[in-house]
Amino acid sequence: MSDNSFGKLFSFTSFGESHGAGIGCIVDNVPPRLPLSEAIIQPYLDRRKPGQNRFVTQRREDDEVEILSGVFEGQTTGTPVAMLIRNKDQRSKDYGEIARQYRPGHADYTYQEKYGIRDYRGGGRSSARETAVRVAAGAIADQLLKAALGPSYRVRGGVVQIGPHAIDRDRLDWDEVDNNPFFCPDPVAAQEWEAYLDGVRKEGSSAGAILEIVADGIPVGLGQPIYGKLDSDLAAAMMTINAVKGVEIGGGFALSAMDGREAGDEMRTGPDGPEFLSNNNGGVLGGISTGQQLVVRIAIKPTSSILTPRQSINVDGEEVDVVTKGRHDPCVGIRGVPVAEAMMAITLADALMRHRAQCGLLD
Amino acid sequence: MSDNSFGKLFSFTSFGESHGAGIGCIVDNVPPRLPLSEAIIQPYLDRRKPGQNRFVTQRREDDEVEILSGVFEGQTTGTPVAMLIRNKDQRSKDYGEIARQYRPGHADYTYQEKYGIRDYRGGGRSSARETAVRVAAGAIADQLLKAALGPSYRVRGGVVQIGPHAIDRDRLDWDEVDNNPFFCPDPVAAQEWEAYLDGVRKEGSSAGAILEIVADGIPVGLGQPIYGKLDSDLAAAMMTINAVKGVEIGGGFALSAMDGREAGDEMRTGPDGPEFLSNNNGGVLGGISTGQQLVVRIAIKPTSSILTPRQSINVDGEEVDVVTKGRHDPCVGIRGVPVAEAMMAITLADALMRHRAQCGLLD
């Protein structure tokens, strides 16, 4: 019952703090003979890397991953794959104030109250830095899914709203996400966001975002009802990401207002078998994948670390004003994209293994 | 890794199909010496019972629970509490069509494809009937939390939107939920919904809903970061409920559009200790409860079983039109309230036990 593990068959256990020796994870139950190396994993990490443009934190992290075990001569051996990313950019500084103050919207207060102690340096365990580990684990999941499902499989995602500014879905083109600093699938919106976020930053504020992650090439049958439903596992996965406050599958909250005659996705027989005429259910029915595109959206709150002074208290219960200086993302949602993609891939790899374990045994 | 279990310390495992011998569950790791009996559990089940008004299915289910184990002389013994609810209202009928057709929006197709077999009677395992089991398990969780947290603890919820019609939050009064057939905390909205739902039913359609579940009297510190975050566990719990397509905590999706200067909940020192000036985070920071009211909202899609004919296919891949006759809720969301309350209580009981297990050990 490790609280720092995710997944049941394809499972990983994470460790590490923002300013400790390093972060890392152990990925267990990886099938043997899967090609794997640091060179395969590193590009996934590079996508998430901070310091790449002015809209994400300027903290420099090389995020160089070292595989410590489980790989031999370029292939997984079936034994646990441990990975380590050393923390390099630990500016020595006086943490005096941060050590004693609770930043509004952060986990400072809850960690202190829960544990009676906290590593306040850079947010410690609650820092988004931990998400690099998921990206590394997600890289293995992604390789596994590619090997198992073939070239039709693909997980990708992007930012579909920043602050109050949503993309125009008529312009949605997933191939656009790599052409702008926002992982935005709408090139026009991306340009608008640039101006908007510059304004937000100048005001000493921050912005939230909505991300959409989709998976193609997922076969029908993944997901283990009732308490291992695919959408339940996806929701759990996404809600573990820092600053995520909402998850929806397919039509999500909008479905609540839809007429029952529209909501259910009708079926016909197409040239390649069953076809759905719509995808309001986002590729999941009864907790099991339908074979359609999986569609998940997540809501990310505005970055809590802002320059504008906020009212708070300190560890002695005294009232203070908190100003968070330093290198912070004006919109943490942006760098959440590779993380959410990773959590999707991990959840799917786990679901695939669990499905095959039960339903493939006697075939 | 039972896929039909929920919870890590306070855990329950569920079984049963809509039209089989019965449904039930085993609740494990219940603390000993908790007062428990069928009489304590039954009222929770009665709240969820169908057939109570014209807005929920007219299927008659007595939902009479029998405790099979784990209770001795009115108290739990620390051994597993098994509960059984026999299926009584199993009208014998010819399932010929349903046996071969996939109802749009249902799990018929995905179960058949996943398992190569399905108990099609009444939806089998995917029927909402299974949720009675959660209510029974939730009753134990609720008793446990009352015993552990005292009278300030309370979980309750209601429907805050049906179809496109939301309540007026200025009129929100949780004490109103028992005064109308919709668990609606706004008496005016409840009246409007009556007319609206009658119309929906006459049109042979159905409506979705948004539910809000809140918990009071929750101490700071519950939730186990990173992969046992309280909000992640709550999201997983809610997403296992039939027809749920979205979950949000506190401000949820609306937070994405909020200014960073508004979003973070500021703190002051009040007469009884730390106080938050707002609750955009819904009582969770960094995956740990803040001591504020916990606020969760879930989106429920319109009932898939409707009288209006829908296009679909059958098990042989032939195109068919499906009309779902019989006793179905025009809005399944309504009866979801006691179920969502139960999942909230179960998640909290589990979080409380996990927190105390780790952080209370050396105190």
Added chain:
Amino acid sequence: MSDNSFGKLFSFTSFGESHGAGIGCIVDNVPPRLPLSEAIIQPYLDRRKPGQNRFVTQRREDDEVEILSGVFEGQTTGTPVAMLIRNKDQRSKDYGEIARQYRPGHADYTYQEKYGIRDYRGGGRSSARETAVRVAAGAIADQLLKAALGPSYRVRGGVVQIGPHAIDRDRLDWDEVDNNPFFCPDPVAAQEWEAYLDGVRKEGSSAGAILEIVADGIPVGLGQPIYGKLDSDLAAAMMTINAVKGVEIGGGFALSAMDGREAGDEMRTGPDGPEFLSNNNGGVLGGISTGQQLVVRIAIKPTSSILTPRQSINVDGEEVDVVTKGRHDPCVGIRGVPVAEAMMAITLADALMRHRAQCGLLD
């Protein structure tokens, strides 16, 4: 983390007390389309049934199993299989003394101290009655293994020692176990035990036993190192059986005294592939099955319930003499055979599913 569950993929969760409403279990993750019915399971239970001869308890239990879920038209559906065995033979009696006394060698004292409450009727949860549930779950595991591994697969076992009287291994013939009331694979020893056990009973005492369980037709590769080793899982499984105080694999404790040149099982190439020249390791190397016969032995202590008065204390700490009247097995080890076979089958079914889940995914 249900403490009343066993197995990771093929898993079951057990409930019930000796004199409560009934005992039962939920078996989860059973592959779909496995033929199953009460008629298939009942013969396994009948083997374990008490009251069949004078060497086992005369308590009459029909142990009639009812499948509550997970089976449709004679096949498993992939949903949880719940099974219930009602307690029928509950003689109403005054439990006054037993309710207050701790029987030496029983769990009375530890249950009371642990939980602060106990269902003392017939030993409650600690009664060997619970083992009927394992036999029912083991029946499903056995069916699964037969379907997956074919006719070469077989689990069987017997008693190889009662009190100080061991069988002569030169006479070991597994086909003999059904020809005597002791599950003894040596017909000569069986006759000797009859006289011996009659003497033990007349003296108001009881006898211990050693059981041996073997599995044939197990492929190489089952077992998940390091903490899911096949022998570790087998040891855990066997040690959960009432009165078991020791487990050994292959040569076991005798191996400790063996010369290193004898101990390691040498290999040659035979007509059907690799062959081992001996089986000191009992079919497990590095926690993984070798393809040889699996050999497990377990030590069972003498029945604690005996007519001879024993010194003890009561719940008030007062010193008392305890005489256990009633219908007790002079040697509980005998009826342990079907239980140990069941635990072996369950462990193997789980190991098979776990192995295939990981190592079969990319094949």
Added chain:
Amino acid sequence: MSDNSFGKLFSFTSFGESHGAGIGCIVDNVPPRLPLSEAIIQPYLDRRKPGQNRFVTQRREDDEVEILSGVFEGQTTGTPVAMLIRNKDQRSKDYGEIARQYRPGHADYTYQEKYGIRDYRGGGRSSARETAVRVAAGAIADQLLKAALGPSYRVRGGVVQIGPHAIDRDRLDWDEVDNNPFFCPDPVAAQEWEAYLDGVRKEGSSAGAILEIVADGIPVGLGQPIYGKLDSDLAAAMMTINAVKGVEIGGGFALSAMDGREAGDEMRTGPDGPEFLSNNNGGVLGGISTGQQLVVRIAIKPTSSILTPRQSINVDGEEVDVVTKGRHDPCVGIRGVPVAEAMMAITLADALMRHRAQCGLLD
């Protein structure tokens, strides 16, 4: 369901191969504010360190542990404690033969057959080198138990038999284990073993051993029946240790031959409460600790790596003779003592947390 994890609440996940980058683990759910540092853990590792005398492998391993996370200013923070031990002594050599041959009694054959690939260098994952990780995790468990149970708590163990030579139990003195190179609690036996083991080594052979591990100061109540029994968990723990082929609790196999009138441990009331007149059950009744000394014995087979040529096959199925050169322990059992102590401490820490989680909640 990580197969490389052990423990449910106090849990650790291990990684690493004998000749890879390093070995290590993540210990999760450690209570916060427990004093911890490398300096506290290192002495535990030093006890297990090879190269300390001629009876253990001459491989030089510094086994220097680095804490990567979960500790801040000398105390645990409640977040996962990751530990890394780099592999330093990796002599570069030609593994040509070992890479292709299956050493009798080793896991070479089973790993290759299971995974279709293996890291053959030094035995890879199946090497006893992995046990250093357990000792590090065990150090944390030991610190936790000391903090929770006070000075009466203590786990210790020793070798009570090497080859056919058992200690004289009348001379058993646990304080003697540090006075000889065998962790032998009988100084006379230790001297005899020296001559015996020198002979074994000269013959190119090896010897098995029996270890006994005891725990004092364990309160009544630890252990979670039925499938989390303390003795079941201990058996599982011990059986994961390399070369262990048997486990017994208290009287163990000898109990099978004992008269029922002797076997049950009678009770009286002593000055400090309930007292047992004997400890045949080794401190466990019904899977729950009795408050007596916990007594576990394990059988360890002779080292499989010996100089004497053995018959085997290679990866192509060709028959070969295998001679294992290099630095191997003539009796691996000796260095098993700190490992078995560690597994005992880990199992007890987990049992304590699980017991308190359930039974301490409402107190």
